[in-house]
Amino acid sequence: MPWTRRSGFLGFPVPDLNGVARQLRATTLKLTDLQTCPPREVRVGVHRDTLVPFAEYVRGRFGARPELIVAEDTRAACGTFTLRYLFELDGVDLFVVASVAVPEDDRRFPSLATRWYLASRFEREIHDLFGLIPTDHPDLRRLPLHQFWPAAYHPLLKDAPSPPAFADDGTPFPFRRVEGEGIHEITVGPVHAGIIEPGHFRFSVEGETIVNLETRLYFVHKGIERLFETIPPERAVELAERISGDSSVAHALAFCQALESTAALQIPRRAAYLRVVLLELERLYNHIADVGAICTDTGFAVANAHAMRLREDLLRLNARLADHRLLRGTLIAGGVTCDLTAEQIADVRETVQRVTDEFDDIVTIALDNSLVLDRLHGTGRLPKQTARELQVVGLAARASGIDRDARRDHPFAAYADLPLRVPVYSEGDVWARLMVRVEEAREAANLIMRALDGLPEGKISAPLPPLPAGASGFGLVEGWRGPIWHWLVAGEDNRLARVKIKDPSFANWPAIHYAILKNIVPDFPLVNKSFNLSYAGNDL
Amino acid sequence: MITKIAIETIQLLIVGLGAPLLVGLVRRVKARLQGRRGAGVLQPYADLRKLLAKEAVVSETTSWIFRFTPYLLVATMLLSALLVPLLTTRTPLGFLGNIIVLMYLFLLGTFFLALAGLDAGSAFGGMGSSREMAVAALAEPTVMIAIFAMALRVGNTELDEIVRRGATDSLLLLTPGHLLAFLAFFIVALAETGRLPVDNPATHLELTMIHEAMVLEYSGRYLMLIEWAAGMKLLIFLALLSNLFFPWGVALTVTPAAVAVACVALVLKVGALAVGIAMLETAVAKLRLFRLPALLSGSFALALLAVVSFLFVK
Numbered sequence A: 001m002p003w004t005r006r007s008g009f010l011g012f013p014v015p016d017l018n019g020v021a022r023q024l025r026a027t028t029l030k031l032t033d034l035q036t037c038p039p040r041e042v043r044v045g046v047h048r049d050t051l052v053p054f055a056e057y058v059r060g061r062f063g064a065r066p067e068l069i070v071a072e073d074t075r076a077a078c079g080t081f082t083l084r085y086l087f088e089l090d091g092v093d094l095f096v097v098a099s100v101a102v103p104e105d106d107r108r109f110p111s112l113a114t115r116w117y118l119a120s121r122f123e124r125e126i127h128d129l130f131g132l133i134p135t136d137h138p139d140l141r142r143l144p145l146h147q148f149w150p151a152a153y154h155p156l157l158k159d160a161p162s163p164p165a166f167a168d169d170g171t172p173f174p175f176r177r178v179e180g181e182g183i184h185e186i187t188v189g190p191v192h193a194g195i196i197e198p199g200h201f202r203f204s205v206e207g208e209t210i211v212n213l214e215t216r217l218y219f220v221h222k223g224i225e226r227l228f229e230t231i232p233p234e235r236a237v238e239l240a241e242r243i244s245g246d247s248s249v250a251h252a253l254a255f256c257q258a259l260e261s262t263a264a265l266q267i268p269r270r271a272a273y274l275r276v277v278l279l280e281l282e283r284l285y286n287h288i289a290d291v292g293a294i295c296t297d298t299g300f301a302v303a304n305a306h307a308m309r310l311r312e313d314l315l316r317l318n319a320r321l322a323d324h325r326l327l328r329g330t331l332i333a334g335g336v337t338c339d340l341t342a343e344q345i346a347d348v349r350e351t352v353q354r355v356t357d358e359f360d361d362i363v364t365i366a367l368d369n370s371l372v373l374d375r376l377h378g379t380g381r382l383p384k385q386t387a388r389e390l391q392v393v394g395l396a397a398r399a400s401g402i403d404r405d406a407r408r409d410h411p412f413a414a415y416a417d418l419p420l421r422v423p424v425y426s427e428g429d430v431w432a433r434l435m436v437r438v439e440e441a442r443e444a445a446n447l448i449m450r451a452l453d454g455l456p457e458g459k460i461s462a463p464l465p466p467l468p469a470g471a472s473g474f475g476l477v478e479g480w481r482g483p484i485w486h487w488l489v490a491g492e493d494n495r496l497a498r499v500k501i502k503d504p505s506f507a508n509w510p511a512i513h514y515a516i517l518k519n520i521v522p523d524f525p526l527v528n529k530s531f532n533l534s535y536a537g538n539d540l
Numbered sequence B: 001m002i003t004k005i006a007i008e009t010i011q012l013l014i015v016g017l018g019a020p021l022l023v024g025l026v027r028r029v030k031a032r033l034q035g036r037r038g039a040g041v042l043q044p045y046a047d048l049r050k051l052l053a054k055e056a057v058v059s060e061t062t063s064w065i066f067r068f069t070p071y072l073l074v075a076t077m078l079l080s081a082l083l084v085p086l087l088t089t090r091t092p093l094g095f096l097g098n099i100i101v102l103m104y105l106f107l108l109g110t111f112f113l114a115l116a117g118l119d120a121g122s123a124f125g126g127m128g129s130s131r132e133m134a135v136a137a138l139a140e141p142t143v144m145i146a147i148f149a150m151a152l153r154v155g156n157t158e159l160d161e162i163v164r165r166g167a168t169d170s171l172l173l174l175t176p177g178h179l180l181a182f183l184a185f186f187i188v189a190l191a192e193t194g195r196l197p198v199d200n201p202a203t204h205l206e207l208t209m210i211h212e213a214m215v216l217e218y219s220g221r222y223l224m225l226i227e228w229a230a231g232m233k234l235l236i237f238l239a240l241l242s243n244l245f246f247p248w249g250v251a252l253t254v255t256p257a258a259v260a261v262a263c264v265a266l267v268l269k270v271g272a273l274a275v276g277i278a279m280l281e282t283a284v285a286k287l288r289l290f291r292l293p294a295l296l297s298g299s300f301a302l303a304l305l306a307v308v309s310f311l312f313v314k
Helices: A017-025 A048-062 A117-131 A224-228 A233-241 A245-263 A269-297 A301-322 A344-365 A370-376 A384-389 A394-399 A429-455 A504-515 A521-531 A535-539 B002-031 B043-053 B064-083 B100-121 B123-154 B159-167 B170-174 B178-190 B220-245 B258-281 B289-312
Strands: A032-037 A040-048 A063-072 A079-089 A095-103 A109-112 A133-135 A184-190 A200-204 A207-217 A474-476 A484-491 A496-502
Touching: A017 A032, A017 A040, A017 A048, A017 A117, A017 A207, A040 A048, A048 A079, A048 A095, A048 A109, A063 A117, A063 A394, A063 A484, A063 A496, A079 A484, A095 A109, A117 A133, A117 A504, A184 B123, A200 A521, A207 A504, A207 A521, A224 A233, A224 A496, A233 A245, A245 A269, A245 A474, A245 A484, A245 A496, A245 A535, A269 A301, A269 A344, A269 A429, A269 A521, A301 A344, A344 A429, A370 A429, A370 A521, A384 A504, A394 A429, A394 A504, A429 A521, A484 B178, A496 A504, A504 A521, A504 A535, B002 B043, B002 B064, B002 B220, B002 B258, B043 B220, B064 B100, B064 B220, B100 B123, B100 B159, B123 B159, B123 B178, B123 B289, B159 B170, B159 B220, B170 B178, B178 B220, B220 B258
Parallel strands: A040 A095, A109 A133
Antiparallel strands: A032 A040, A063 A079, A079 A095, A184 A200, A200 A207, A474 A484, A484 A496
16 A cells, blocks of 8 residues: 555645635635634634535535534524534645524524535434524434424523423334335344344345335434533543443544644643554454454354454453553543553553454454455445545545545644555445455554654643633544544533534444445345444434 | 164154254354353253243234244154164154155244244244245255155165165265265255354344244244254254264164164264364355355255266266
């Protein structure tokens, strides 16, 4: 895999922060409050009526995509709701944050749903939770709230009362129906065999061939974003660790970075390197476990038995380093809590080296087996075009030929000092997603070694100053599944006014609907496992 | 008379009580091959006892077929245990049925299990039944052809007679047709008993199941009967494989010593086949469902070749 350098969008020269600001200023889009927030943000106020032309402009000029759309109930502060659109620019470490005011007495805003599929899902979420209405949205079925929630109850409004007493009245979700000769519907879940989270899958099949799949999630919607508003920022890191258990470090890190960005805090260099070690340890154990799990789903249990053994070795290493198998409690805003002693560093090196050597053996055994390969090749193919249109992220995107990795493209922690290889496969099938994991696991081990080599001396944390009221910022972390975004707004008295989380699962769940088409029913668990998306991270 | 009753009783005990042990053995060997410690070989007995003590939940939408099928399965397996020459070539009730009757006893169970899968009206049951019928339809011709290959050899479809000829005329075991028929029958046995690479008995993924999907609605004592019958089916198939193709140690005369030797030989042969299955299941992955016809038609071709070779290689 070559070292990849990115050039600007469509051959335009790579823009810089001031260049983007200058070009935006030169437009006739009635932009207000345009400010540059070095090193990588341009913030701009956009009027509701010019949002669509503005979005078209940044797409056409910079190849920008809205990766996160946040609604904030800012009526107490400025009398209107605020929508934030985080546009990620293509091929350059820059973001445009557009703020749109929505008045209290006319709660409509223009929809971007027909331009970006991902935007349509954010807008459905905002519609449910805030009661703001995206105009001309083609599909306003409910998303996070199930049918039995009272129609006028929007839980994220600041003045939302305690929820009224209600129970599931059995109102069905309006699923898309496939009709025709020989079409049969298979409903699976929300409760599954095995120890996985709840989700409902509805297959329309013709014989064994899947012609349509719809998922209904949000059975574990627990109001976690609202919960952040009720606790002090120091405690909130613990909550962030619990958003999705297998991404404890990644979510906590994204949240800490959002806090640090809001407070304009620089963390010590040693802490930045230790964060890399922690994040890559999490990536390593998850990727190894996933490779084993994918093999299990082909019926090749021997690879799984050994992958689980290696995962256990890594979890025990975590426990020795941080007194927690999932590395919880290691991160705080401003740095990390656990320093590594010389013995611990030697322990990490020895364990990681041994585990990756044995992992290579397991991969060889599994990939030498033609029966296993036959199950992997061509199964659950997600074409690059579809992946692009759905804004699929993370390892699923890289397996479909999309060369993006936030560690390289938007370096955080110490990744700017640690160049990394980003594996990209064009096949988009289960095999490609397995291979991306295999190569990323090796690269994670490599990064751990290099981060330990270059570990600077010094402090491991800096004190977090009080958050200025009304300030906002975001953290972006490439977790093992993909990029995790945390958007944070500080409120009065050093509290959090709004936290919005985007787990890669939110963007990638719809990809399964397309990857599974024309596959057969018994291959679904394999395809699903190859994405291995989080329900908790999606449902929030 | 007493000898005859004694032999049939021993056969029933071997099949009825040995089945959980066989299942436990396969699981244990698989676990060891995967580097796991695994549960003890006696675990299936504990599982069956546990299921027996549990409440059986039966869907209100089911008919008598759902409740009847588990008993039918156990009955057909116990009846098969009486017919199969496990220990001697003079199985007292062997005259009741030949190998064709035996195969259709198995198929009767499969048929009712498929009906029971449909009975509760759940999506999984129907899916399992449809897949099981597809596999059965593909396995059926192979079974018949493999049987004819052996029956042609001795000019008789009586199981006792086939085993006796094999045991007395050891040159018969060296013919290519014998090996081909063994391979064909082995593959079919894997398909019929729901083993890898056809079906994965260890999976929890409902969507991939064949046999397990049909019995997903069962619980309590009904599930215990079905699991027990599945174990017996595996044992009978392995015993058939070992005695038809490797008839060493089978008692030609009914004396206590010969029967004792036959018991030991049977345990060793079935044990060896069980280890072989465990090794195979460790080495292979599950085939894609639509590749099953290729596997089963391959075994059909083997069986056909076995017949042809018996006709030409005298």
